[in-house]
Amino acid sequence: MRFLIFSASTGGGHKRAAAALEEKFKAVNPESTVYVVDGLRSIGKVYDKTVCKGYYIMATKTPKVYGKFYKITDKNNTMYKAVMKSNAMMSEKLLETIEQYNPDVLIACHPFISAMVGKLKRQGKIQIKTISLITDYDSHRTYISPYIDAYVVAEPQMAKKLHEEYGVDETKVYPLGIPTFDKFNKRVKRDEICRREGLDPGKTTVLLMAGSFGVTGVMHFYEQLAKEGNNLQLIVITGKNEKLYEKLKKHIAELGTGDFTKLLYFVDNVEDYMHVSDLIVTKPGGLTVTESLACGLPMAIYSAFPGQELENVKFLISQNAAIFIDKDLGAQQIVSLLNAPRALEEMKENCHRLAHPQAARDIYDLAMELTGNNVKGN
Numbered sequence: 001m002r003f004l005i006f007s008a009s010t011g012g013g014h015k016r017a018a019a020a021l022e023e024k025f026k027a028v029n030p031e032s033t034v035y036v037v038d039g040l041r042s043i044g045k046v047y048d049k050t051v052c053k054g055y056y057i058m059a060t061k062t063p064k065v066y067g068k069f070y071k072i073t074d075k076n077n078t079m080y081k082a083v084m085k086s087n088a089m090m091s092e093k094l095l096e097t098i099e100q101y102n103p104d105v106l107i108a109c110h111p112f113i114s115a116m117v118g119k120l121k122r123q124g125k126i127q128i129k130t131i132s133l134i135t136d137y138d139s140h141r142t143y144i145s146p147y148i149d150a151y152v153v154a155e156p157q158m159a160k161k162l163h164e165e166y167g168v169d170e171t172k173v174y175p176l177g178i179p180t181f182d183k184f185n186k187r188v189k190r191d192e193i194c195r196r197e198g199l200d201p202g203k204t205t206v207l208l209m210a211g212s213f214g215v216t217g218v219m220h221f222y223e224q225l226a227k228e229g230n231n232l233q234l235i236v237i238t239g240k241n242e243k244l245y246e247k248l249k250k251h252i253a254e255l256g257t258g259d260f261t262k263l264l265y266f267v268d269n270v271e272d273y274m275h276v277s278d279l280i281v282t283k284p285g286g287l288t289v290t291e292s293l294a295c296g297l298p299m300a301i302y303s304a305f306p307g308q309e310l311e312n313v314k315f316l317i318s319q320n321a322a323i324f325i326d327k328d329l330g331a332q333q334i335v336s337l338l339n340a341p342r343a344l345e346e347m348k349e350n351c352h353r354l355a356h357p358q359a360a361r362d363i364y365d366l367a368m369e370l371t372g373n374n375v376k377g378n
Contacts, residue, residue, distance in 0.1 A: 039094065233261075
């Protein structure tokens, strides 16, 4: 079986979802061939840079504009049609990549790729079974094409929206969840991780993450929480934001808070820090949310781009798996929650309830079903 998984570099979530699928597919069936390709980049450097940089600028510099664009293009109107037509024009370039890998199953982790594949299938240029994977907790019209064979969504209410608002056949929608690496779903011994990472297992621990764009707002909340002193143990991960890392390193030295702070640059074992933490302070990217849920880790959201991130927040709050914290009162809100063990435990249970630890495996089985191959791997 040959799989082609299209990711994209508009944020880190699409790539992590694709990588989690690759890992699981190879584990389930070592004889399968799995290709993960950046779909936007395969079309061309100019197109990739235009889309990715455009998304970054709009989301970080003009979030209100991005939010309006997100809402407008979620309706069947002139703007939506213009976006879809623009993307469809790139489908021939994508076809070259598809023909190069000649897959049995294609999985699209980005809406623009779904649109292009839909056009190619409509034109009869490919007949490959295609799964569109939506990597947030809200759906969007740009993912939708009548020629997509299956949609995988994060939770059941999204399936309802696809059917009622977009007219997608209910039999094509599968609320299997967003795939994560198995290491996020494993139950671990907290004390062992703490000893290995130089942390105090007896302390209440808060993890602060800057997000894939290295948002510096995390520094503000670190300063607030650091005033709590030795009552908390703080872990700060800046991602690949060297400027933020150096700034925090200097600030921690000035504040004298190094005894209860573990500052980290980019790490490849973020699951360890999630497993030992009691709360995460973060932005609500789709994969960060999913990985937190897998670890049973309640979230304190400090910022959200209008659009899919804001919709993620709304979902999490409705399920009592997260709180949205105020810029000035955030530390007080966090401490108040940490001092309410029953409320925090309920949030942890909700996180576990919302998690889909078998999502990657279930998507593999769905691919087998679509291709008429119902023999499951080990």
